[in-house]
Amino acid sequence: MSERTANGMDIDYVAQLARIGLTPAERAKFQGQLEAILGAMRKLDELELEGIEPTAHAMPVHNVWREDRAREWDVKDAALRNAPARMQDSIQVPKIVDTSG
């Protein structure tokens, strides 16, 4: 396993979490790019942030929702036609029961 760099980026761990296989060239390229992003975020460390609440969104907007009303969309056949494989009215996928340790 690789180790975290000074910028706190373990590219192999991140790739594994995202289930992405990287070639050595990609590994070097993405490591550099992601570290640059983290580096940019570190600019925040230079600011005086005492008393500032963290936010969950970039826009100062909240409570956007809809009333509880249902309507039928009737897209089943279109959706099934778009699926890679179907089994009657269900979408068929490789077996996904996870019994591995």
Added chain:
Amino acid sequence: MEYLTTIGLEVHVQLRTASKMFCSCPHRYGAPPNSQTCPVCLGYPGVLPVPNRQAIEWTMLTGLMLGCRIARYSKFDRKSYFYPDMPKNYQISQYDLPLCEGGYVEVDLENGDTKKVGITRIHLEEDVAKSTHHSTTSAIDFNRAGTPLMEIVTEPDIAGPEEAYAFLTSLKQILTFGGVSDCNMEQGNIRCDANISIRPVGQDGLGVKTEIKNMNTFSGAQRALAYEVERQKEILNSGGRIEQETRRWDDVSGTTELMRSKEDAHDYRYFPDPDLMPMVVDEAWISRLTAEMPELPRTRKARFERQYGISPYDAGVLTADPELALFYEAAAAGSADAKAAANLVSNLLLHALAEAGMEIGSSPVRPEHITSLVNLVAEGTISSQIAKDVFAVVFETGRGPEEIVRERGLVQVQDTDQIRTWVRSVIEENPGPAADFRAGREKAIGRLVGAVMKASRGKANPQLVNEVLREELTRGGV
């Protein structure tokens, strides 16, 4: 070695909204596969989720019913994972700012004590699709995907499988009374996972826990937990070590099996969902919900005992289901005897409904039928024995008790002369018991009363029968 058991539960509850959590699809159980889907819950590119306000409000209401603190600021997060039951490859959930925190559920223990089981948090998320597994493939039905789902997490306060069952029952009652979920287990409205560990008596720290999934009924949960306690005991007793892992309960074989080793939060790569705006809750909203909060099962049970003078047991039966509680209150309202009304409902009616496989909502006997049956007995028009027969006819036909009593001539016989005629012939036909009674064996009168009631085909007023019998017997007989 003696062990202590520690259990924490995660209960998933589907809310009974008309539409899904982030789109307007309905989520009716049993609809043809994939018929209740749209581009949003199928995870098509470019679509945007919009939260269902009712689901947020019902989660807050649940929090209030369980004594939680309602968050003034809350948000949705993405939980990423790699099963195909969420087409976006993430589930919208809540990570560090859930809608509700703290709180408790009061649970009645078998020894009569009441225990508070702590609630850690309640968050709102979307349910995932239903997968059916075949030999080499799985079939996915997205009808359930996106259904509003509350996750109620308890503190590790539960001391055993029976207590877990009692907790789940109490929680279900509260949710049903609140009208937030149908809590139908067959339809998967309420499902639970458990964290369970054991430790030798005297050890301070908790033992290594396992997580049990796939418990779809409360009794299944109790059996699964009992099985897991035994499994862990056997491992520790033979000098082994418990592995922290996730195990799946198989209700058919009655065993748990290894599913996977435990993921940690990193694996899910939680982050705030940029498609959804944070939620801000003000005092006015909380005050309105608090004012609208329904009477909770335990409060109602205590009130029933007080107001109607019924036993704790009957009050418990009658408040187990909100519809039944309403039914009883309607029946008791005009009844001369609220206790008699409780007996009719909790014994005769519930028994008849169970035999017919019916729910209280579809009962052919209406609350006003119970009221008039109770009053017919209280006025002395019919005996309580006849009331049972009339009840059976009401149940069968849905017709009113007065009508049935009139039509079938079931009115109780109060006429002392008529009763005396039956009494005299019964004494004549039963010289043995008559002599026994005269010799001072008080109990012998029971058989004679029974015989007179039989002769009157149940219509004689039993109190008058008793009086007249005593008169005739002490007078020296015929």
